[in-house]
Each structure stands twice: as structure tokens, then as C-alpha cells.
Amino acid sequence: MANVPDAPKESFRLSMLLYDTRYRSLTIQVFVFMLFMAGAAWLVDNTIRNLAALGKDFNFGFLWNRAGYDISQRLVEYTNDSSHGRAMLVGLLNTLLVAFLGCLAATVIGVLVGVLRLSKNWLVGRLMTAYVELFRNIPLLLWIILIYAVFTEATPAPNAFRPNPETGIASQSMFLDAIAVTNRYTAVPNPVFSRELGWLNLGLFYVNLDVIAVIAAAVLGWWLNRMVKARATRIQNATGIRPATWWSSLLLLVGLPVAVLLGLGFHLEYPGLKGFNFVGGINVSNSFMALWLALSLYTGAFIAEIVRAGIMAISRGQSEAAFALGLRPGRTMSLVILPQALRVIIPPLISQYLNLTKNSSLAIAVGYLDLRGTLGGITLNQTGRELECVLLMMLIYLTISLLISGAMNVYNASVKLKER
Amino acid sequence: MKQSVFLGTLTAAGLAAGVASAATLDDVKARGELNCGVSTGLTGFSLPDANGNWTGFDVSFCRAVAAAVLGDGSKVKFVPTTGQTRFTALASGEVDVLARNSTWTFSRDTDLKLDFIGVNYYDGQGFMVRKDLGVTSAKELDGATVCIQTGTTTELNLADWFKINNLSYTPVAIETNAEGEQQYAAGACDAYTTDASGLASTRAAFADPENHIILPEIISKEPLGPATRHGDNEWTDIVRWTLNALIAAEEYGVTSANMDELAASSPNPEIRRLLGVEGDLGPMIRLDKGWAKRAIAVGGNYGEIFAATIGEATPIGLARGLNAQWTQGGLLYAPPFR
Ligand SMILES: N[C@@H](CCC(=O)N[C@@H](CS)C(=O)NCC(=O)O)C(=O)O
Numbered sequence: 001m002a003n004v005p006d007a008p009k010e011s012f013r014l015s016m017l018l019y020d021t022r023y024r025s026l027t028i029q030v031f032v033f034m035l036f037m038a039g040a041a042w043l044v045d046n047t048i049r050n051l052a053a054l055g056k057d058f059n060f061g062f063l064w065n066r067a068g069y070d071i072s073q074r075l076v077e078y079t080n081d082s083s084h085g086r087a088m089l090v091g092l093l094n095t096l097l098v099a100f101l102g103c104l105a106a107t108v109i110g111v112l113v114g115v116l117r118l119s120k121n122w123l124v125g126r127l128m129t130a131y132v133e134l135f136r137n138i139p140l141l142l143w144i145i146l147i148y149a150v151f152t153e154a155t156p157a158p159n160a161f162r163p164n165p166e167t168g169i170a171s172q173s174m175f176l177d178a179i180a181v182t183n184r185y186t187a188v189p190n191p192v193f194s195r196e197l198g199w200l201n202l203g204l205f206y207v208n209l210d211v212i213a214v215i216a217a218a219v220l221g222w223w224l225n226r227m228v229k230a231r232a233t234r235i236q237n238a239t240g241i242r243p244a245t246w247w248s249s250l251l252l253l254v255g256l257p258v259a260v261l262l263g264l265g266f267h268l269e270y271p272g273l274k275g276f277n278f279v280g281g282i283n284v285s286n287s288f289m290a291l292w293l294a295l296s297l298y299t300g301a302f303i304a305e306i307v308r309a310g311i312m313a314i315s316r317g318q319s320e321a322a323f324a325l326g327l328r329p330g331r332t333m334s335l336v337i338l339p340q341a342l343r344v345i346i347p348p349l350i351s352q353y354l355n356l357t358k359n360s361s362l363a364i365a366v367g368y369l370d371l372r373g374t375l376g377g378i379t380l381n382q383t384g385r386e387l388e389c390v391l392l393m394m395l396i397y398l399t400i401s402l403l404i405s406g407a408m409n410v411y412n413a414s415v416k417l418k419e420r
Numbered sequence: 421m422k423q424s425v426f427l428g429t430l431t432a433a434g435l436a437a438g439v440a441s442a443a444t445l446d447d448v449k450a451r452g453e454l455n456c457g458v459s460t461g462l463t464g465f466s467l468p469d470a471n472g473n474w475t476g477f478d479v480s481f482c483r484a485v486a487a488a489v490l491g492d493g494s495k496v497k498f499v500p501t502t503g504q505t506r507f508t509a510l511a512s513g514e515v516d517v518l519a520r521n522s523t524w525t526f527s528r529d530t531d532l533k534l535d536f537i538g539v540n541y542y543d544g545q546g547f548m549v550r551k552d553l554g555v556t557s558a559k560e561l562d563g564a565t566v567c568i569q570t571g572t573t574t575e576l577n578l579a580d581w582f583k584i585n586n587l588s589y590t591p592v593a594i595e596t597n598a599e600g601e602q603q604y605a606a607g608a609c610d611a612y613t614t615d616a617s618g619l620a621s622t623r624a625a626f627a628d629p630e631n632h633i634i635l636p637e638i639i640s641k642e643p644l645g646p647a648t649r650h651g652d653n654e655w656t657d658i659v660r661w662t663l664n665a666l667i668a669a670e671e672y673g674v675t676s677a678n679m680d681e682l683a684a685s686s687p688n689p690e691i692r693r694l695l696g697v698e699g700d701l702g703p704m705i706r707l708d709k710g711w712a713k714r715a716i717a718v719g720g721n722y723g724e725i726f727a728a729t730i731g732e733a734t735p736i737g738l739a740r741g742l743n744a745q746w747t748q749g750g751l752l753y754a755p756p757f758r
Contacts, residue, residue, distance in 0.1 A: 054511060054533050055651060068576045072590045080579035157607035183608050184565055184592070275563040276610045277590065286608075367570070367593035378593075381504045381571035384511075384532035 047387070060392070062383045063088065069378050071369045073285055076205035084379045089204065091374030092396060098292050098370065099357040099400075105296035106356060107349075110303025115333065117308050128304070135301035141362055143298055148290035148366045155183045161273050178270055180278055185285045187271035187278035194265030210264050214257055221256035225249050287368035291360065299356045306348045310341035342415045350408040354401050361397075371396060444516050444648070444655035445489065445706060453495050456482035457515035460500040460596045463621045464730040464738075465521060474498045477729040478519040480719035481540060481646060485517055485662050488711040493718035502595050504571035507532055510649060517659055519646040521615060523573045533650040537660035540645055540722075542742040542751050544638035545577050546616040548623060551631050553610060558637040562587040567600045567609035574614050577640040597622060611635075615642050617730065617738060624735040658705050665712035668694060668754035669721035671745050676720040679713060694757045701757060712757075722752065 017027045051058065063085035070080050075093040078086055117128040135143070160172040161180055174180045180187040197209035228248050236242040271281025314337050322332040361372040369377070371393060380389035448454055458466035458478050466476040474496075483493035501509050501520055510518045511533065521543075522528070524536035547558045547566075555561065558581075568575045570593045582589050592609050594600045601622055604612040612622065616638060623629045646663065648656045669675070672691050674682055683695040692698035696709030703709070719725045726743065730736045744750025 053651070054649070056533060068579055070575075070579045070582075070589075070591045072592070080583065152603065152606050152608045159607070183606060184590075276561075277563055277565060279563070283590075364595070367595070369593060373570075373593065377504060378570050378575070381507070382576070384507060384528075386508055386511075 051387070056384075058387065059385075060388055062379075062385050062388070065383070067379065068382070071374065073288060073369065084375075084383065087379055088371070088375040088392075091369055091371040094368065094374075095357075095360055095363075095370040095372075096400070098288065098295065098363070098368070099360050102292055102295040102299065102356050102360065103353050105292070106299035106303055106352070109296060109300030110352075111307050113300065113304035114307025114311065117304060118311060132301045132304050135298050136305070140294060140298045140359055141365055143294040144290055144362055144365050147294050148286060151181075151286040151290055152183045155181050158182045158184065158273060158277050161278075174271075178268070178281075180271060180273075182278070183286070184277070185283035186289060187281045187283050189268035189270050190281045192267060192269050194267065195263075197264070210266075213264065214260055214266075217260040218253075218257045221252040221254075224256075225252040228252065285368070287363070287366040290366050291363050291368050295356050295359060299352050299359075302352050302355075303349060306345055306352065307341070310343075310345035311337055313344045314340050339415070343412075343417060346408065346412040346415065350405050350412070353404050353408065357400055357404060358397060444652050445658065448489055448516055452490065453497050454482065454486040454490065454517065455497050455499055455515045456485070457499050457501045457506055457509050457518040457520055458482065459520045460502055460598065462521065462597050462618060463625045464734060464736040465617070465621060466498070466500075466519075468498070475729070477541070477725060478521065478646075480725045480729060481519045481663065481666075482517060483718045484666060484715040485659055487714040487718045488662050488665075488707060489658060491714060493714075502571070503569045504595065506571075507534065510534065510647060513649075516655070517646055517648055521618060521644045522647055523615075523642045524645050524647075525573060528647075534647040535650050535656045536643075536645045536647050537656055538645050538663045539643040539751075540663055541617060541643075543615040543617050543642040543644050545574055545613060545640040545642055546619050546638055547635040548604070548612045548619045548632055549610060549635065550607075551633050555611075555635070558611075558635045558639070559585060559587070561589065561611055563589065564610040565590045565592055565608070567592045567594055567603050567612045569594055569597065569600060569614060572614070573640070573642065578613055581639045601625065615644065617644075617736075620738055621730070621736050624737070629735075654706065658707065661705060662712070662715050664754040665694060665715055665757075666722040666725065667745075667752050668757055669712075669716045670723040670752075671747065671754060674716060674721060675724060676717050679716055683713065690757055699758075 017023050064083050066080075067082055067084045067087040068080050069087070071078060071087065071090050073094055074090045075097060076090060078090045113128045113131060116124050117132065119125050119128075156172045158180070161170050161174065161182075163170045172180075174187075178189050193208075193210040195210075197213060199206040200209055200212065225248070228245055232243050232245045269280050271278040271283070274280075277283070318336055318340065319332050322336040323329075327335065360370060361376075363370040364372055364377065367373070375389050375396075376393045380386055383389075456479075458474065458476075461467050462476070464476055466474055466478045468474050479496075479498065482496050482498065486496045487493035499509060499515050501515070501518070506518055506520050506522065507528070509515050518534075519540075521541070522536075523543075524539065528534050529536055547561070549555050549561075566578065566589050568578055568591055575591065575593075578589075578591070592603060594603060597614070597618065600612055600614070603609055605626070612619065614622075616634065619634050623632050623634065626632060646659060648659050668690075669679075672688065672694070674691060674694065679695060682691055683697050686692060686695075689698060693701055695713045696702055696711070700709070702711045705711075719728065723745075726738075726740065727733060730738045732739060740748070740750060742751050744752065746753040
């Protein structure tokens with residue numbers, strides 16, 4: 001530190017480190033850095049000593065041992081004979097599921113509410129304001145617990161759907177004969193294919209080939225449709241007349257996937273009460289519903305504000321110009337305002353998505369077995385590997401967050417103002 | 421220069437680092453209070469009343485240890501722990517003893533670095549269902565939704581038992597017994613499963629206990645016992661022999677009522693050693709001679725504690741069964757005090 005290149009003529013005194021503004025900030029930085037390092041070293045050292053004092057080692061071998069517990073919601077094959085690592089995967093997928101559906105729903109809610117909040121209609125505007133303020137200002141945990149409590153306390157038990165043996169009438173009946181909302185889960189029809197194409201082994205899990213076929217058909221249709229449209233544009237540029245493409249678009253975008261669906265014998269399997277519970281359909285557990293709804297409504301309120309701010313940031317001149325060109329208000333919003341507003345909206349939206357994903361670990365409050373519930377809950381507890389489980393869990397959440405913000409940054413780059 | 425300062429700081433930090441102390445006895449004495457991990461609330465085992473006073477079977481054990489070590493059974497701080505937090509609370513030093521219906525298992529005793537000091541309640545896992553469900557055996561529970569507390573042996577036994585019997589079920593994961601009670605009462609699960617003692621206590625807390633039955637199947641062995649951290653043998657001995665003292669006292673007919681009289685007049689050397697009027701047992705575990713006498717004085721001997729908290733005269737109504745003295749056909753058997 002003493003040999004600063006442009007050293008002044010006067011000789012260097014130690015007190016200058018503090019009183020000379022040229023050195024002060026450096027001194028402070030070095031000091032804070034040393035404090036930080038000492039703190040970190042203290043923590044690491046303390047951990048190592050305590051582990052040693054307890055006679056514990058640091059070892060991830062437990063991930064290959066038999067888990068021994070059951071998980072009710074599993075997106076991939078899992079039994080209690082599977083390993084802790086597998087249980088972790090099941091939990092991770094449950095986290096991703098609720099995070100993905102949560103981000104989706106929150107975005108839809110947020111955009112709708114954000115736009116409606118600017119509505120000229122007094123009632124609609126106020127209602128949206130009330131929603132935003134209510135959800136933004138009450139802790140998320142309370143919403144999760146409240147919605148869960150409403151589901152468990154205010155809905156009937158599956159038993160109530162059973163016809164009374166004497167009268168033959170059940171005290172509750174299913175909605176459209178397809179959906180039953182109970183105090184345990186919501187039973188919904190299960191989409192199935194009667195012509196099974198089999199399963200593709202991806203190492204970690206199996207993927208249904210029928211689903212792949214349908215997705216492939218949809219993608220193919222979308223791609224062909226683009227070609228058709230490009231051709232129409234070429235013809236329009238050459239001749240000035242755009243050939244009608246709506247029927248081929250309809251055929252490609254809807255017809256093709258539907259044809260594949262029908263060809264594979266797609267149908268719905270309806271849930272029916274058998275024994276203690278509904279079977280045949282999909283039972284979407286109340287813990288999932290509560291978590292998903294609460295996350296979506298809560299984050300949706302924040303997104304609504306972001307969307308509103310984004311729209312207000314676009315100068316009035318833009319919409320006036322659009323009106324002058326004869327665009328209707330709806331089209332002005334979707335073609336002129338929103339695309340520009342997106343630039344303002346995307347960056348804070350990323351952090352809302354990250355928040356939602358991390359907040360999904362509140363699942364513990366309603367017993368939804370996500371990553372926190374499996375790896376950071378039952379596995380941690382049954383194996384006593386606190387440090388390993390928590391570190392692994394942090395690493396996974398960090399990775400998910402970085403992936404989300406990476407993907408969103410790419411999207412942001414594609415919508416931001418292109419300067420040429 | 422920078423480096424030496426850094427290393428110096430590092431060493432200082434290393435020296436100051438609080439290491440989970442091996443000398444729990446000294447810590448407890450210095451603190452003047454025993455930190456005892458109990459459940460978050462299980463009628464008869466550990467439950468705070470409206471004034472925040474804890475009572476129950478496990479609570480009485482904590483008080484006995486406090487009396488033996490500190491001379492005052494009220495010098496206990498009760499730390500409520502859930503099935504998931506209890507072992508971490510013990511390992512991290514937040515509590516000195518864990519008395520929370522915890523099952524003594526191989527991996528907990530070894531891999532989790534706990535020491536189970538004995539068994540204070542021989543239990544087994546059972547099922548409770550509503551009477552109007554019409555179920556009379558656990559084998560009829562195929563396809564049922566079952567509430568279980570996570571982080572327990574219960575959830576592992578349940579998975580094993582349903583697998584062995586080729587039955588299916590949907591688990592509902594809950595954190596605490598209170599949550600389980602609420603879910604079960606709301607009908608969100610068909611059956612509630614936990615230790616049979618826990619079921620009896622849960623049922624006793626219902627407004628309509630007569631509408632619930634405990635199924636006959638007991639699907640596991642659950643030796644419940646207090647635990648300490650592995651590695652502090654001195655402390656572990658104190659806790660272990662406090663339990664043994666309570667059990668032995670019942671065997672020899674020493675109660676909180678007659679102990680003074682027996683100490684003065686009993687010719688039985690075993691009783692005299694237990695009560696500290698003969699021999700030097702107390703000092704062997706770094707306590708004074710009257711330690712066991714004080715432990716018994718707080719809530720009485722094992723039998724008195726049992727009768728007052730969970731016995732047949734209480735709403736929980738548990739029979740002694742396996743938890744009778746070995747002389748009465750039970751499994752309680754305290755090693756000799758000599
Ligand atoms: N003995 C089992 C289960 C212990 C357990 O969690 N029991 C429940 C019900 S008997 C309990 O004490 N709950 C009280 C609470 O939730 O705090 C174990 O050690 O894993």
C-alpha cells in the first residue's frame with residue numbers, strides 16, 4: 001500500500017490511510033474485506049469443529065440409500081423402495097410444477113389486473129385496486145394457510161359423494177359428473193390414450209410416447225403454418241394480393257394435433273368413488289391447490305403493479321398516434337402499448353418469477369412435498385444429514401433461479417429496443 | 421502485513437468459535453436451568469396449561485433431571501420441538517435432554533449421534549379411525565388416506581406395513597400432532613396413525629372420544645425414551661440413572677410420600693443407597709448424595725408419574741401393560757443401585 005505510483009512529494013504517514021481521501025476508501029474496503037473473510041473463516045471453522053465434535057462426517061452417500069417413505073404426489077415413478085436421491089428428484093419436480101404453473105397463472109392474473117386497473121370503469125378499477133392491495137399487503141404464508149383451511153374445512157369429504165344406501169341419493173354430487181372438489185383433493189378426469197405407443201426411457205424417468213407424438217404434431221403444424229404464411233407474404237409482396245390462409249392455418253394449428261389425438265384414441269377417464277377415495281381420475285391434492293392459488297394470487301398482485309407501471313411509462317402520444325391511425329383501443333393496447341411496455345415490464349418480472357419459485361418452499365406449511373419437503377424435510381430428518389441436505393437444496397434453488405433469470409434475460413434481449 | 425493480520429484474525433476467530441461443549445453438566449449448572457426438548461403439545465405427555473406451566477409424562481422426567489442436577493424441579497426451560505426439528509435441536513445444543521416420545525432405533529442411536537438413555541414407555545404404532553367408517557381392522561384400510569407426522573418412525577413403518585400387506589394408501593404429511601388432529605377431525609384423512617399412546621392422548625383431547633376407535637393392529641415396536649448427545653458420557657449417565665432411579669423407586673416402594681420415612685428407617689441397603697443415606701453413588705456421577713431423592717420428590721416415582729399423567733385414572737386411560745415393573749409382568753427393569 002505504501003508504494004502508490006503517483007506518490008506525492010510529502011512522505012507517507014500511516015495516518016494518511018484514514019485522513020487522506022485518496023487512501024481512505026481503499027483502507028475501508030480492505031478492512032471490510034478482512035472482516036468479511038474472518039467472518040466466513042469463523043463460520044467454516046466452527047462448522048468443521050462442531051462436526052468433528054459430534055463425530056459426523058460430510059458425505060453424500062445417503063442419496064443412494066433406500067428412502068423408505070411414501071410421497072403422494074409424484075410426477076415420476078417412485079416407491080418407498082426408491083433412493084433418497086430419487087425422492088429428491090420427485091420433490092424437485094413438484095417444486096418445478098408448482099413454480100411453473102404459478103408463474104403462468106400469476107402472469108395471466110397480473111396482466112389482466114394490471115390492464116383492468118387502468119380501466120375507465122370506476123367499479124372495475126376499484127375492485128382491481130382492492131385485490132392488489134389485499135394480496136400485496138398480507139404475508140404469503142397466511143394466504144396459503146387460509147386457502148388450505150378453506151379447502152379442508154369448507155368442502156365435503158369424499159364420503160359425502162357416496163349414495164345413501166336407503167335413498168340412493170348422495171348428499172353431494174360431482175360437477176358435470178367429472179369433477180369432485182373434496183376436502184382432500186379435487187378429482188378431475190385423467191387424459192388417456194387407448195392406443196399406447198409405449199414409454200421412452202430417458203434414464204432418470206420415462207416419457208409417454210403418445211404425449212410426444214401430440215407435441216410433435218403441434219410443433220409440426222406450427223412450423224408448416226409459418227411456411228404457409230411466409231409464402232402468402234411473398235405472394236402479397238409480388239402481386240399485392242394476399243391469398244387467404246385462415247383455413248390452412250386452422251387445419252395445421254388445430255386439425256393436425258386433433259387428428260393425432262383422435263388417431264391415438266385420446267379420451268378422458270372419469271374419477272369415480274371407490275372405497276375410501278376417488279379413483280380413475282387425477283386427484284389434485286388440496287395442498288397443491290392451496291399453494292398454487294396462493295402463490296399465483298400473491299405474485300399476480302405484484303405483477304399487476306409492474307404491468308400498470310409499464311403501461312403508464314409509455315407516453316400518451318403513442319396511443320394518440322395509434323388512435324389517429326384508426327386503431328381500436330383493444331388493438332392499440334395489444335399492438336402498440338404492450339409491446340413497448342414489455343421492455344419496462346420484463347426486468348422486474350424476472351425477479352417476481354424468482355420470488356415465486358423460492359416462495360414455493362413455503363409448501364412445508366401445507367405438507368406439499370416439494371424439494372424442501374423431501375430433501376430438506378423428511379430425508380434430512382431421517383438421515384440426520386442436515387448440512388449436506390441444506391447445502392444441496394441451496395445449490396438446487398440457486399441453479400433454478402439462475403436458469404430462470406438466464407432464460408428471461410435472453411427473452412428480454414429479444415424484446416428490448418433494437419438500436420441500429 | 422496484510423496476511424499476518426488476516427491469519428491472526430483467523431486464529432482468534434477459531435479460538436472464539438463456540439464448539440458444542442462436551443461438558444453438558446457444567447453448562448447446565450452454570451446456566452442454572454435445564455433445557456429440555458419436548459413435543460409441541462400432546463395431552464398427558466407434554467402440554468402447557470393456560471398459564472404456561474408444562475405438565476405431562478415427559479415433562480415430569482425433565483423436572484426430575486432438573487431436580488437431581490440443580491436441586492429444583494422448576495428450573496427447566498421447555499423447548500417445543502416437532503418430529504422434524506427435535507434431533508437437530510439436541511445435536512446443536514439447543515436442548516440438553518430430549519424427552520419427546522422418541523423411538524430408540526439403531527440409526528438414531530448411531531448415525532444420528534444420539535444416545536438413548538433407556539426406555540420410559542414401551543409403545544407400538546397403531547391406527548385410529550372414526551367409528552362410523554365401519555372399519556374394524558387396519559387390513560381394511562386399502563386405498564385410504566392416512567395422516568402421518570413427518571420425520572418420524574411412523575411414516576417409515578407405515579410405508580413398510582402397507583407394502584408387506586400389499587395395500588395402497590395416500591399419505592398426508594403433517595408437522596405436528598395438533599395439525600394431525602385438525603386434519604383428521606375435518607375428515608381430510610380416513611385414519612390417523614402414530615404411537616398408540618399418542619393416539620390415546622389425541623383421542624382423549626377430542627370432544628367426542630367415543631366416536632373414534634383405535635384399531636387392534638399394532639404394527640411396530642416403539643420403545644420411547646429420552647435421548648442425549650452422543651459423546652458426553654458423564655451427562656448421559658446422569659440422565660440414564662435419573663430414569664433408573666424413578667423406576668427403581670417404584671420397584672422398592674419408595675414414593676414421594678414415604679421417602680423421608682424410608683430414608684430414616686429403612687433397613688434395605690438398596691433403598692438406603694438410592695436415597696443417598698448410605699454409599700457414595702451421587703459423587704460417582706458428580707452430583708451430591710441426595711440427587712435421586714430429589715428426583716423422586718418432584719413428581720414421585722415412575723408409577724406415580726404414570727398414574728398422574730397418562731394412567732387409567734386420567735382421561736387418557738393407558739393401562740400399564742408392557743410398562744409395568746418386571747415383577748408385575750412388565751418390561752421395566754432398573755439395574756441395581758450399587
Ligand atoms: N415415536 C415416533 C413418533 C413420535 C411422534 O412424533 N409422536 C407424535 C404423536 S404420538 C407426537 O409426539 N407429537 C407431538 C407434537 O406434534 O409435538 C418417533 O420417534 O419417530
